[in-house]
Amino acid sequence: MDTHVVFDNLTVAYGDQVALQDLSLEIPRNQIFGVIGPSNSGKTTFLKCINRTIEFIPSARVSGTVAIDGLDVLSMKNVYALRRRIGMVFPLPVGLPLSIYDNVAYAPRRAGVGDRGELDTLVERCLKQAMLWDEVKDRMHMLGTKLSGGQQQRLTLARALSHRPEILCLDEFSIAIDPVTTMKIEDVLLELKEYITIVLVTNLVQQARRIADRTAFFNNAHLVEVGETETIFASPANEMTHAYVNGDFG
């Protein structure tokens, strides 16, 4: 198994409150890695460590290592290059106050893509992958902020794909999206994993079961169990995991 991201003894605390305790974990390349767990269990903190957006929280203290392809993320000099390799979607949809087209073209333009034709192809591809193309193709110059919540969330997803990330982190991406579209996006994710590693944090336990190759269960700032999704759901080693995936708590 080819590992892509390695967490080693990662501990994160906000002030006195420990959000992640001694997390050691490997995320394999070109797979969908599901993360489940009740709220306040450290799932989002875990994602924020991958692209170092954890730094935006002034009170956060991080120790341990996160390595992508063997390179230590936390001591990396060029954090912008790091973030360009990672696509990130957070639960609340954010449409930038730009046109739909400019929303998706934002990251490529910042990375120096100026050719109109190339941008057009890229924008169309990303919007199609996010299942938004059919709804907006005739109004690409409408403001992204005027879309509905679910559409903005898919716009956020399209943006996250626009800079061709090698790791895609999704934090509850389907929270504002209807179930039918969610299923379609899940199919796209299954195609995307051919060349992208996907980290899928989800409260929908069944979503992890449907598409994740491996799944980790977090509880109370600790990693409780990690393994093949089938194992986690069918015969988990830990009783808490068993209770959670069967809906007994959480």
Added chain:
Amino acid sequence: MASPEYVVLAVEAEKGGEHRETVATLEDALDTVRHLAVEIVEGGRKPLRFEIACTTPGVKVRSRGTPRYRFFVNARGEGAGGDGSELDPWAAPDTAAEQLAAHHRKGVLELREGQRIRLVHHDTFGATSLERRKKAAEGLARVVFSFVVAAMIIPVLAIIGYLFYRAWPVLSWSFIFRNPEAYMTAGGIWAPLVGTFYLAIISLLIDAPIGILAAIYLNEYAPDNWFTRTINLAVLNLAGVPSIVHGLFGFGAFVLFARMGKSVLAASCTLAVMSLPVIVTSAREALASVPMSFREACWNMGATRWQTIRTIVLPNSMSGILTGVIFEICRTAGETAPILFTGAVFYYSGLAESGVDWLLPYGLFDTCMALQYHLFALTTQVRGVSEEIQFGTAAVLIALTLCINSVSISLRVYLRSRKKW
């Protein structure tokens, strides 16, 4: 002791519709209520309230105070309770009276002297007493607030109106475009007006870039530590320093230390120092009004801080920043104390009546006249100036301020209408 009598009072919803009858027993009284109710409804009018009061003959009926029983007709289940009317509200006053009579026959409903029964008729969507109280409070608040607004506006309008009324005889194009003559007792106000423009614009050129850049640093880059907090505190304190202190500072720092002499430049620098903290504060507020989530979305895509500022933050906060800057010009144009020692003079000797020297009388290192100082000179320092000229000068100064303010406000309205989220 005389046996008690029962006074029946029926009040209609329309003003003046009142019926009063006196009967001997409660049963008769309830019957009268029923008759009156039918009569009122059949007459196409609306009943409001029925009361039965039990009194001693000859004693006046007290109509104030809480009645012994209160019933609601056609209320939304809001009966007084205990009689079942809260569960099954009566549809009309006559059925109510009938049923009350039944209660009375069973001995449940009795009145002693001085007690009353009240039947209140509500429309289905009629206001309850709580709603009426809320409505009254609402109306009172409206009156109080509009009174406060009026108290604010009326003095402003009065001042402006009076100024222009008194200034009217001298207001003309030649008053604006001609220089003061005959020891300022005649002529116009062109030279001081241009001086004010010079000062406002040059100080703006100095402090707007510095202020906006400082605001960007403070809001977008500065980490939250003791250094940043010290700067914030300094900025706030600087904004509170009296303008005469700024004037003295400018005299020391620019006129003497920087060897600018008493000049347009020194006065502009002093004004710039004075308005810098206000510009920094207003620009910071404008920047902070852009939601944090926009910045985070950009950073998540690997955009640098400056790319984010340039593409998202600045375009969406420009309206606020510009408004702040323009309001500040306005204030600058009216300040006298800072220019008193640093650049303004009573009278500038090199005035010309035509040509470039008329249009632009001052160089950067010349002293200048300024409208606000000119007004001070006219009113207190020069003998024999007609009041019209004094009022005229004040009116032009106010008009200038109003013009700049309205530009600023219309700019803000325009940019807000294009707000993107």
